[in-house]
Amino acid sequence: MAKRRWAYRAIMLLIGVLAIVAADQLAKFWLTGWASQGREWGPISLLLHHNYGISFGIELPSLLATGLIVGFLILLLGLFFASHRQLPVYFLGLGLCIGGGASNLWDRLSLGFVRDFVSVGILPIFNLADILILIGVVLMVIGALIHGPRQDPSI
DSSP: OHHHHHHHHHHHHHHHHHHHHHHHHHHHHHHHHHHHHOEEETTEEEEEEEEOSSGGGOOOOHHHHHHHHHHHHHHHHHHHHHOOOOOHHHHHHHHHHHHHHHHHHHHHHHHSSEEEEEEETTSOOBOHHHHHHHHHHHHHHHHHHHHOSOSOTTO
């Protein structure tokens, strides 16, 4: 039974991650053309930015940035498969984080940088994958708060 649950989780995660990577890569393909020309809608701007660092514009050598992203994804995968939490919101959050991280990793490995293009006020420039990661973290926190600390390891 546990083997079936693991296989089901793996298949659902793979489908979700592939869908997220496809959506983010498609958004990057479409919107980077507009962003290279610079577009503004009130406080929101599309500005093409090549991010050679990690989140929030923190500049790091490419090898270190790639290593941190891979480490982050491995940690999330470990949480995904080791978690006994049964809340869909928790798994959805993990899946969004893994998918967004995988899409940004795809950019870094294929292009040498991550394509960021959305600018809102004083926030750092970001992309759809960054938004999905942020939403995923919020959902994971909500899921952890709803479930509370585990008392019984068999739960």
